[in-house]
Amino acid sequence: MSILIDERTTFIIQGITGREAVSMTRECLDYGSKLVGGVTPGRGGRGVHGVPVYDTVKEITSQQRVDGSVLTVPPAFVRDAAFEAIENGIKLLVIVTERIPRGEVAQVCEHARMHGARLIGPNCLGLISPGKSKMGGIGGAAVKRAYTPGHIGVMSRSGGMTTEISNTLTAAGFGQSTAVSIGGDAIIGSTYAELMPLFEADPETEAIVIYSEPGGPMEAQLAEYVRATKSRLPVVAFMAGKFMDAMPGMRFGHAGTIVEGRADTAAEKIARMQDAGISVAEAIQDIPEIVRSRLNGKGA
Amino acid sequence: MRFYEFEAKTLLGMSGVPVSKGGTALTADDAARIAGEVGGDVVLKSQVLSGGRMKAGGIKFASAAEEARTAAEQILALEIGGQRPRCVLVESKQPVKKEYYAGVIYDALAKLPVAIFSDLGGIDIEQVAETHPGHVARVHFSTFSPFPEFKMKELVASLGISGGELNALTRIMSQLAQAFLRYGLTLAEINPLAQLDDGSIIALDSHLDMEEEARDGQAALLARLGIGREETRLARPPTPFEIRGAEVDASDHRGVAGRVVEFDGTLGCVIGAGGGSLTIFDAIRKFGGDPANYCEIGGNPSVKKAAELTKLILSKPGVGKICVIMNVVSNTRVDIVARGVVKGVIEAGYDPAEKIAIFRIPGSWEDEGFKILEKYGVEYCDRSVPMSEAARRAVEKMRKAKGEPEVVA
Amino acid sequence: MAASGSGMFIRCEVDEPAASDAAIAKQLASVCPVDIYADDSGRVRIVDSNLDECILCGLCLEVGPAGAVRVLKLYDGGRLLERPAAAGA
Ligand code: SF4
Numbered sequence: 001m002s003i004l005i006d007e008r009t010t011f012i013i014q015g016i017t018g019r020e021a022v023s024m025t026r027e028c029l030d031y032g033s034k035l036v037g038g039v040t041p042g043r044g045g046r047g048v049h050g051v052p053v054y055d056t057v058k059e060i061t062s063q064q065r066v067d068g069s070v071l072t073v074p075p076a077f078v079r080d081a082a083f084e085a086i087e088n089g090i091k092l093l094v095i096v097t098e099r100i101p102r103g104e105v106a107q108v109c110e111h112a113r114m115h116g117a118r119l120i121g122p123n124c125l126g127l128i129s130p131g132k133s134k135m136g137g138i139g140g141a142a143v144k145r146a147y148t149p150g151h152i153g154v155m156s157r158s159g160g161m162t163t164e165i166s167n168t169l170t171a172a173g174f175g176q177s178t179a180v181s182i183g184g185d186a187i188i189g190s191t192y193a194e195l196m197p198l199f200e201a202d203p204e205t206e207a208i209v210i211y212s213e214p215g216g217p218m219e220a221q222l223a224e225y226v227r228a229t230k231s232r233l234p235v236v237a238f239m240a241g242k243f244m245d246a247m248p249g250m251r252f253g254h255a256g257t258i259v260e261g262r263a264d265t266a267a268e269k270i271a272r273m274q275d276a277g278i279s280v281a282e283a284i285q286d287i288p289e290i291v292r293s294r295l296n297g298k299g300a
Numbered sequence: 301m302r303f304y305e306f307e308a309k310t311l312l313g314m315s316g317v318p319v320s321k322g323g324t325a326l327t328a329d330d331a332a333r334i335a336g337e338v339g340g341d342v343v344l345k346s347q348v349l350s351g352g353r354m355k356a357g358g359i360k361f362a363s364a365a366e367e368a369r370t371a372a373e374q375i376l377a378l379e380i381g382g383q384r385p386r387c388v389l390v391e392s393k394q395p396v397k398k399e400y401y402a403g404v405i406y407d408a409l410a411k412l413p414v415a416i417f418s419d420l421g422g423i424d425i426e427q428v429a430e431t432h433p434g435h436v437a438r439v440h441f442s443t444f445s446p447f448p449e450f451k452m453k454e455l456v457a458s459l460g461i462s463g464g465e466l467n468a469l470t471r472i473m474s475q476l477a478q479a480f481l482r483y484g485l486t487l488a489e490i491n492p493l494a495q496l497d498d499g500s501i502i503a504l505d506s507h508l509d510m511e512e513e514a515r516d517g518q519a520a521l522l523a524r525l526g527i528g529r530e531e532t533r534l535a536r537p538p539t540p541f542e543i544r545g546a547e548v549d550a551s552d553h554r555g556v557a558g559r560v561v562e563f564d565g566t567l568g569c570v571i572g573a574g575g576g577s578l579t580i581f582d583a584i585r586k587f588g589g590d591p592a593n594y595c596e597i598g599g600n601p602s603v604k605k606a607a608e609l610t611k612l613i614l615s616k617p618g619v620g621k622i623c624v625i626m627n628v629v630s631n632t633r634v635d636i637v638a639r640g641v642v643k644g645v646i647e648a649g650y651d652p653a654e655k656i657a658i659f660r661i662p663g664s665w666e667d668e669g670f671k672i673l674e675k676y677g678v679e680y681c682d683r684s685v686p687m688s689e690a691a692r693r694a695v696e697k698m699r700k701a702k703g704e705p706e707v708v709a
Numbered sequence: 710m711a712a713s714g715s716g717m718f719i720r721c722e723v724d725e726p727a728a729s730d731a732a733i734a735k736q737l738a739s740v741c742p743v744d745i746y747a748d749d750s751g752r753v754r755i756v757d758s759n760l761d762e763c764i765l766c767g768l769c770l771e772v773g774p775a776g777a778v779r780v781l782k783l784y785d786g787g788r789l790l791e792r793p794a795a796a797g798a
Contacts, residue, residue, distance in 0.1 A: 109411040140630020158575020164627035241578035285686040
């Protein structure tokens with residue numbers, strides 16, 4: 001099985017006629033995803049690689065079931081596009097766009113919550129359930145080289161590192177149940193801990209690998225989740241950006257990485273995660289071995 | 301981006317929060333004049349973007365214009381945390397009876413703004429929360445209007461405050477929270493928020509932060525405050541090298557090749573993307589390398605942009621070699637980056653085989669990319685070589701070039 | 710006169726009479742995503758400064774008679790880009 005998406009998931013792309021969206025469309029179709037339509041206001045009636053383009057989300061949702069939407073519109077238009085998807089009953093939103101002001105992300109999160117919709121991103125590459133479907137640009141055109149079906153759930157604050165880690169797992173013989181690029185912003189729709197229950201409920205998932213960064217409380221929240229629920233899933237983490245600990249207030253990498261307080265340095269997060277029984281890998285290439293030993297019940 | 305205290309107070313004033321009478325001065329003469337206009341006792345405050353001003357001697361009191369002149373002279377000459385003051389803020393000194401704390405931030409887990417109030421103002425709120433948790437109250441509120449003023453009332457009242465004080469504090473909390481939403485702030489603090497002898501309430505100091513992402517939408521406010529694009533307001537001002545990096549990035553809308561941060565080492569880094577750069581930078585340091593810069597490339601930059609970034613890095617004094625490393629790429633094209641760095645090296649007058657310590661970017665269009673590197677004799681590797689191993693090889697090559705002995709990490 | 714130009718990695722060539730065909734000049738100028746071809750009052754002009762930006766999409770090869778427009782990879786022994794974009798991930 002997998003979480004969030006599988007071979008039956010239907011979705012649309014809002015902003016489908018943009019430069020990056022056109023290649024994303026091609027890749028999703030090639031992967032076998034059920035991409036049923038796209039929206040770009042003013043471009044209704046056209047097609048992108050055979051996918052019909054509409055002016056409004058409603059034109060699509062009134063005709064057929066739409067499970068999800070990938071949003072890849074300029075930052076200033078994201079909030080409204082998200083509201084449009086949510087109010088037309090779409091329950092899974094993947095926001096690819098970066099540089100959306102935090103206040104607007106909070107509004108989208110609040111709106112999604114009121115309507116029972118789940119949000120992945122913003123500032124992410126989407127998600128993939130290997131062999132079934134991919135939603136977003138994750139993995140690019142050579143997606144099959146990096147991602148293979150299997151039993152590891154992957155969550156990453158970096159889109160590129162989602163693929164790097166999955167590729168490393170694949171090379172070592174570990175496929176993935178679902179890999180989610182959760183987004184690099186300070187506020188994201190779904191944190192590690194919020195996705196954990198889904199992986200927990202998926203009988204195919206046997207272990208979790210996460211890519212984490214300094215900044216924000218999300219790793220501490222995951223540590224708390226693992227401790228409190230005594231999760232059945234061993235978790236292996238990789239922490240990037242250790243050098244940033246010595247440079248508070250400087251901005252490197254994603255918007256969410258800026259170190260604002262004492263609790264969100266790399267060192268502090270590593271300690272908290274280890275305390276909760278999460279294994280922390282020193283290098284990406286060490287991950288498969290740690291996963292193997294955790295699956296064999298050798299402890300952290 | 302952090303606002304100076306005087307800017308924060310302008311913004312608070314615009315939002316209806318009472319602030320002291322006064323003005324900013326660039327010279328001691330101006331400070332004396334303002335002190336005269338304000339009349340009575342004044343406080344002079346160094347305008348730097350850092351805390352600990354009182355301890356550093358950046359805040360002084362004066363009771364006459366002449367005294368103010370002397371104090372301003374000292375403050376304007378004083379560097380705090382490596383920063384020269386932008387100006388000195390001269391305000392009338394207030395007779396304070398009690399100090400509160402008022403703050404608003406985003407709670408990344410609740411995904412909502414949270415208002416924080418304490419009746420122990422004037423000290424670091426994190427410290428108060430640790431030592432006197434009963435004196436700190438919090439409430440989340442919705443990002444949608446109409447603004448729930450009653451929540452601010454409940455927040456203040458939860459610390460046992462009532463009467464006219466409750467109403468005045470509720471009003472200020474509401475004004476602060478609404479300014480936070482309206483101006484795209486990520487931190488809005490008034491500390492201390494003071495109750496004066498006459499019972500009125502006034503903001504004595506304030507720390508406001510706006511994130512990069514909000515700047516476009518807040519252009520009117522920033523123009524009004526006179527804050528230009530070039531003012532990044534990070535922990536330290538940008539170096540000329542970093543400014544040129546930003547220019548390279550802005551020169552062409554295709555992809556990212558910038559976010560350059562200068563370090564003082566000798567190994568130039570052409571690295572990406574967001575998470576990949578952090579991972580590679582850690583690896584270089586772990587193996588004892590001394591990076592000359594941090595940067596991020598991604599989103600498929602043009603050949604020209606990658607070449608310009610490469611030239612910029614090579615132009616930095618002391619840079620011996622560059623390493624070109626990224627995670628497995630899907631959107632960015634390996635061949636385009638390969639062309640860019642090779643071109644940059646050649647245009648800078650060097651031999652790519654010698655200057656590029658290693659090229660490790662696997663992913664889309666890698667076959668074409670590797671052909672280019674082959675032709676120019678550049679050492680490259682594919683996805684079977686981990687990012688950190690590529691970093692190790694680059695560091696090793698630098699060491700050999702400098703004639704230093706090999707280190708086993 | 711045929712139009713041609715070489716960058717560090719890419720060379721483009723357009724034979725006569727295609728290079729002086731106004732319709733072809735117009736099409737080439739519109740089809741290339743990185744503006745390597747310009748329409749110079751009805752003649753094809755190669756914009757040298759953009760040559761190395763070529764993304765090997767092959768769209769220009771579809772314009773005009775077969776073989777009249779050529780893209781050469783100078784880093785690969787001058788190998789010709791094939792008509793349907795062949796290279797890739
Ligand atoms: S192959 Fe594509 S990018 Fe290259 S010259 Fe032809 S049209 Fe332009």
